[in-house]
Structures are given as structure tokens and as C-alpha cells.
Amino acid sequence: MCFFTEYFPSSLHSPNQNIGVLFIILSILPTIILVSYVLILVLFKWQHNVNNMSRNPLPPGPKSWPIVGSLIQTYTNRPISQWIHKTMEEMNTEILCIRLGNVHVISVTSPEISCEILKKQDTLFSSRPLCNSTFLPSSGFRTAIFAPLGDQWKKMRRIISSEIVSPKKLEWLHASRVEEADHMVTYILNKFKNLTSSTSCIVNVRMVTRHYCANIMRKMHFNKRFFGSGLQDGGPGEEEMEHVDAIFTLLDHVYAFDIADYLPCLGFLDIFGHNKIIKKAVDSIRKYQDKIIDERILMWELGSRIEEEDILDVLILLKDKEGRSALTPEEIKAQCLELMLAGVDNPSNAFEWALAEMLNQPNILTKATKELDKIVGRQRLVQESDIPHLNYIMACAKEAFRLHPISYFIPPHVPTDDVIIDGYFIPKGSHVLISRYGLGRNPRVWTDPLRFDPDRHLMDDGSCVNLIDSEMHMLSFGMGRRGCPGMKLGSTMTCMLFARLLQTFDWRLPENMISIDLRSESKIGTSLAKPLLAQASPRMTN
Template identity: 50%
Template sequence: MDAFFVLLFMPFIFVMFSQCYYRKRKHSNGEAPELPPGPKPWPLVGCLPTMLTTNLPTYQWIHAVMKQFNAEIACIRLGSIYIIPVASPQLALEFLKTYDSIFASRSSISNTVDTLSHRYLTAAFSPLGKQWRKMRRILASEILNSSTLHRMLGHRNAEADTLLRYIFSQTSNRDGAVVNLRSITQHYCGNIIRRMLFNKRYYGKGREDGGPTFEEEEHNQALLTILKHVNAFSTSDFMPWLKPFDLDGHQKIMKNALNVVQKYDEPIIDERVQRWKDGKMEGVKEDILNILISLKDENAKPLLSVAEIKAQITELQIATIDNPSNAVEWAMAELLNQPKILEKAIEELDKVVGRERLVQEYDIPNLKYLTACIRESFRLHPFSPFNVPHVSNTDIIVAGYFIPKGSEVLLSRISLGRNPRIWEDPMRFNPERHLNDRTVELGLLEPNLRFMSFSRGRRGCPGSSLGTNITMMLFARLLQGFSWSFVPGITKIDFSEADELSLPKPLHLHAQPRLSHIMYPRLVHHDA
């Protein structure tokens, strides 16, 4: 079954369920403010027919609607749900700062989110309520707090060292070698969170040079598939009577990808839980899994069920792998296209760190130009088109527009970062802009929502410090450890075939060691 089924039976649905919707809804105060501008919806199904028949990806269609109405906020009804895309930083702050408590809930209509989160058990996807408060508190106070992150610094340092050793093993001959930067960055991010979660980076035997094996490649690709399809605009989500049918196939894709992740992770979790029950944890190093299992409630009972632990661990992995790897891959592509920017970044590294030691996390606050490069990559090249939906828990008027209860507010990562009212020459990669306005002092945070890095408010990412360290260390180690150039026959990386979100092909670059060779063999073999 597919979207054609919906279109075929639409006339019969209209006859049975037809009802009227208006561009105005009466608010409880007696006023009748208008909804934000948008296309006129059909009875019952809203704008689903247009969404299903467009030749554009759904996120591009939504942006085309906003352009059509020349609006920085719009209203698109899908079924009975109001979708409110937002492209203005000022309006975004209205939703996530001024009225943060009203828009702090999450959608509970998505089949894919339901599947991923084990029926909304996790911090990112739980609707506002007791479950969300519990999981958020655990992440903030037990997992992503400064003390725990400091104790796990060794895991991150080990992976940063292995990153250099792996690339060096491929490039140590006099002429260097071509490497797949996308594979390297994704592998790095996946390995860091695996080390922190499970105190291991390989699911199988592994490789002496630190490179990925089939197991890690399959696991990473499954996580990225999950990210691509979570909160997808599925027809079944917006038509309640079609819930049993996976018309778009998204739920099947999600389940298959989640099965891959669980195939590797759940045996580790189940075995560890059993060891805790049997009192056989002597000599086991601390990791996030141990912390989650060890938490107790007021009755000295386990605070988290095994299902909650498994769901939250999967969520931590999908939250870690995408943004850092995507931001660094795009930044490297942009720097190679603009050699003067690359030269400035290298000069800063040599000045702040030098070539006699390796860059460390404590250097990050002093690497202003590198930080500006990554801020610019986040601004111009977001991994996903929208943030996770913020759902209103009551009717409210925002910026003079009526926002009905249950509306899903989507902040457009693409449009915020490329808003020409905010950014001069928005399509140009220009790190200097973040130095000139001194926002680089904020690191990768952007509290004014001129672009999206870690969001803000009650549902803002509690892992901003970890995300910053992973991203900046990956970027800095790549630039410090190797000289980068185009592959033979290429003089510029062509973005013309890229959509707004990703390079059309994995980025391949020529790498050559730029430090004394003695720096690389000194690295200790840390693989678990």
C-alpha cells in the first residue's frame, strides 16, 4: 500500500467525514486572530494531497510554501494537525524563550518515534510529563554533567589518538593517500559514544590500525537511517484511521534499522544487567551503561527499567553521530575550496598548540578561528531541515497569530541559518562573521537562534558541552595532523548537485602527515 491508496479513496472519505475548517479559530478570550499564512486546506485531509503529489522532498515543499507566502512563519494543516514552520530568529525565541513552557511538549502521533523511543520513554521524544522529567534529570545530573564528562575524558582522548593513528597508517608513505573523510568522521563519532557507553569501540575483533569493520559500518549506517526517518512526514501519522497502515514505508525502514542497532547493543546491555544482578561487577570500568543500571529510586530499587536503558542508549547514539560528523565534513569541503581560510585555521593551530604536542580539549576555548569555522558550518549546512517538533499544550497567540493547542512548531534549521534579513551574503561560507560580532566567544552555542546548534529552553540539548568537544577535537586533530588537498584531477569541490543537507558524495581528500613522524608512533594502542 502507498500514498496512491489515500488519493484513490479520498472522494469516499470526503463524503463520510467532510467538515469545514477556517483560517480563523476563536480564542478563549473572544478574539478571532488569524492563523499564520499558508495554503487553504482541504476538508479533513488538509494539505496532504498537495504534499503527496509534489515532486519535492517534504521539507523542500514546506520551504516552498513559506516562499510562496513570503512568510517567516506559516501554517500548513496535515490531516487535523497544524504544522507551524518558523524561519525567523525573533519568532523562534518567542516559541522557545517567551512561551517555552507552552511549547515544551513533543508529538505523540509519529509511528517512527513511537518505535524508536519504545513508546516515548526517552528524554528527547517524551511528551512533557513525569517520564520526561525523570529522563531529563538523569541525563543532566548523572550522564552529561561536567563531573561525569571529565571522568570519561580518557575515552575521548583515546579515540582522538586512534583517529590520528588510523589516518597515519594509510598516509605514512612519502606521497600520502586519498581517504574517505565521511567514513572517518562518522566512525570517530560512533566510536566515542560507544567507548563512553560500553567501554569498547568494536563489536567484534576489530582492526589493529583502528579503522572500522563491517559491524561498526553497519551500526553507524543504521543510526543514520533512523535519523533520516524519525519524525518523517508520514501520511499514516496525520490520518488516524490509517495508523495500522505503513503507507510510506517509513515504519518498516525504522524497524529494520533499529533491529540492526539492537542486534549489536542489546546483548551487551543484557549481559551487563545480569552481571549487576549477580553481583559480578568487580573490575569493570565505569561507563554510561553502568551508571544507568546502578541508579536507584527512593526504595533502593532500580530507577530505570531495561527498556528505558536500551531506548535511552539508542537515543544517545543518534544524538552523537550526526551533527559533529556532518559539520566537520562540510567544513573541510569549504576550507579546501577557500585556501585562505584553511591557511588561517592552520596558523591558529600552530600558534595556540604548536607541532610538538597534540591538540587537547583544554585548547578548544583558545581556538577561536576553528570555532568560527564550525559555527559557520552549523549555520550553512545543518544535518536535518528542522528541529524535533515542539508541541503546544494550549491555545495561544504568538506574534499576533493564533496557534491552536496541539500544533507542531518546526524551527527551520535551513532558513534560520540562511535568513538574508539576519545574515549578509548568507550562502557564502565566511567564518569572519562570527569573529566580527564576537559570538565566537559563545563556542558553538547560539542562544539567539540565528542558527541551530543545540537549541535552547526546556527541550534544549543537555549535551552541548560533549557535542562541542567531539566536534572541535575531530576538526582540530584532522587539521593539525595532516595536510589536506584535492584528489588528483579536482580543483574545486562542486556543491551544485548537493541538496541543502548533504554533499552528493562522501568527501574524499588527499592527506599527508604534517607533523614529525615520531608524533604518530608514540600514540598508545587504546582499543577495547
């Protein structure tokens, strides 16, 4: 009573008020305890970081606000990836630290630092962040790319490497890839059948290349090109158009800078509509794929299917040490979706950009077609076995990967402990972003970096061009434990796409067009702002 007498004298005259005040204090006490606990944790982490930074500072970066960090700056300077690279250029640094909420986002454009992260200390940087944008596509982080470090990732990575993209499996599925390369050529040739007064036609290069890649992935996974009947000329139908559009929409938003990843308390607001877009895209993809998967599982259970024909069969029939199914139906569905995402973007984007560059520099196009005529000729179609002999074609592909990567960054790496990199303190749990864009355009590494010049990749001794740069002066497919296990497949698809389209057709600018604007990229990613339209005419003798 003394306490309330001293601080609440009026309570002596009103028992009800006394009880009310006591009730208020008791009701807010849990909140006070929770806030105090959070403040203690924040102060403890701050003190821990200060102790480490007293020896090694964080990488340089823009000034940040309490609690929100640089979120205000990033979301008023969208697209964020471009703003990050612009900030690095202005600060003249090849490693940048931006604090978003309570997360340190580290951007790297230095090949030396990238090698330190992805090669020398790769084990420490082998985890992934738990992001809203990857939860739904991976069915709760069940897949090889999106799962954080742990048993689930190890299982899925092992299955992909040994059972899906192994040399033996790629050879097994060779006929499917050849069939789709033939189909792509036939589809374009069909466009000439209705022409009466012209020997050339306008081709939507983006549509052709994206659907070529998607057709290969569908053929390898489900042993079918179309979900529906397709078009009479061999082009994609409504189902395939929706499927591919959804894949690229999802690719544009996976690992996007969603505010909910840095301030989870705001996640329910879905401020920029990311969650809604991702859910719609995932639903569009899975409504076609999941039906096939469910039907196929039932066929194997009933014994009406007796022979493996595609990747889906392989995934269904995998057994663990006890002889049980190694994968649940949900894991199969999630992994098929992820493999589809991984297989369609890089090759199609590389060829679209490369052809645009070649149309502006016809001498490069001429050099590429001369190599094809010399090595393969015009009497037969180029095959995968010809690729190792097509050095200039591979140099063109590598230059496209360097100058025009499919995305600004590879998927983020998360250190599992505090670490010092190049003299800088990188806190545990940071999102480390290795920049494809920054590495490939680093003026310290590349002479005239903005010029498309395949010759820069040719060796004086004539040795074969390797699409993978071990010194990380550029990144084609990633590297290290989290690197793309399907590099061989991706390289083959890319080079076949280049070789087939350059061998079978002459390409030139549409009439009344002087050159292609190569300075404009899409607002979300790094693709051309508008789909490339080019004039094509057959060049094969048969």
C-alpha cells in the same frame, strides 16, 4: 407498523422483508451514531478555531483540501522539508501554517518568533508529538528526547542532565574521548604505511568522522570501540559499519513527514515504507547494543562487576527514593539508543561540510592551520584544554552549523494549549517546527548568507566564540527545556574533530578536481549528496 407502511409499503406484503429492513437499520445505527459524534467534534473544534481566528488568524499557508489538508501537495512535492522552505520563500513569510490531515504544522524561520517559542513561552511548547517514527526507537516514548511532556520525560531528562552529561561525568569520561581522537589520527596514518611512491592518500572524510563520533559514543557507553574485532588498520568492521549505517538511516526517518501521523487510519498501509525502514534500522542497532546491556545487568546482579566504568554502569546502578532500580532494562536500552542517535550526527556533518568549503576556499584552511600552529604547535597533539584558545577553529565549526545544519528542523514542539504568537493563532496540538536551515540562511539576519565565512562570528574584542547563539540567529543544538542537554559534549566533540584533523594532516582536492559541488545535498537530508573524498598528507613533525 405505521412507519413501515408509509415508507416501505411492500413490507406489508412480506414479513421477511420487513425484518430485513429493520435489521439493516439497526446494523448501521452504530455507524451513524459514530459518524455523527465525529462530525460534532469536528464542528466543535472548527467553531472553537473560528472563534479564536476571528481575533487572530492562523499563520499564512497554502490552500488546503477538506479532511486531507495539504497532504496531496506535500507528497507530490517531495522532499517535503525543501518544499516547505520553498513555499515560505514564495509567500515571503517567516512563519507558515500547513494543515496535514487534522494537524496544523507550523514552520518558523524568524529568530524573533523562535525566541518567543523556545524562550519566552518555552513551558507551553515543551511537549512532543506521538509519531510512528519515534515510537519504536523510544520503546513507546520512554526516552528524554522523544517522550511527550509528562512524568516519564521529566524523569529521563533529569537523569540525562545530572547523571550522564554533567560536568563531573564529562570529566570522568575524558580519557575515553582522548583515546578515540588518538585512534582516529592513527587510523588515517596507517593508510600511508603501504604507500611506496606517494606521500598522500585519499580519505573518505564522511566515513572517518562518522565512525570517530560513533567510537566515542560506544566507548563512553559500553567501554568498547568495536562490537567485533574491527579491521587490522584500526578501521570499523562489518558490525560497526552496519551499526553506524543504521543510526544514520534512523536519523533520516525520525520525525519524517509520515502520512500516518496525520491520517492514522492509513497507518497500516505504510505507503512510503517508513515503518519497515525504521524497524530494520532499530533492529540493526539493538542487536549489538541490547546484548551488551543484558550481559552487564546480569554481571551486576551476580556481583561479578564491582566498579563503574561507563555510562551503562551508571544507568544500571541508578536508584530511586525507595532504593529500587530507577530504570527498567527496557528504559536503559531505549535511552542508550537515543543517546547514540544524539551523539554522532552533528559533529561529523559539520566537519565534512566545513572541509569541503575550505577546499574550495584554501585561504580559510590556511588561516585555521596557522592558528593551530601558533596556539598548539606541531610537536604535540591538540587537546580538549586547548579548545577555548582556538577561536578561529570554533568560528569554522559555528559557520558549518549555521550554513549546513544536520537537519532542516529541530524536533517538533507541541503547544499544550492554544496560544498567540506574533499575532497569529497557534492551535493546541500543532506541530511547531523551528527551522535550523531557515534561521541560518535568513537574508534579513545574515549578510551574504550562502557564503561560508567564519570571520562573521569573530568578535572585535577577541572574545571567545560561542557555538550557541542566544538570539537564535542560528541553532546549533536546540534551546529551552527541550534543548540538547549534551551541548557541552557536542561542542567538545565537534571542536576536537576540527582541531585534530586540521592539525595532523594537510588537505587538498583530489587530483583532476577543480572544486567540490556544494550545491548538491542528499535527497533525504542536508548532508553532502556524495561522501567527501579528500587528499591528505601528514603535517606533524613527530
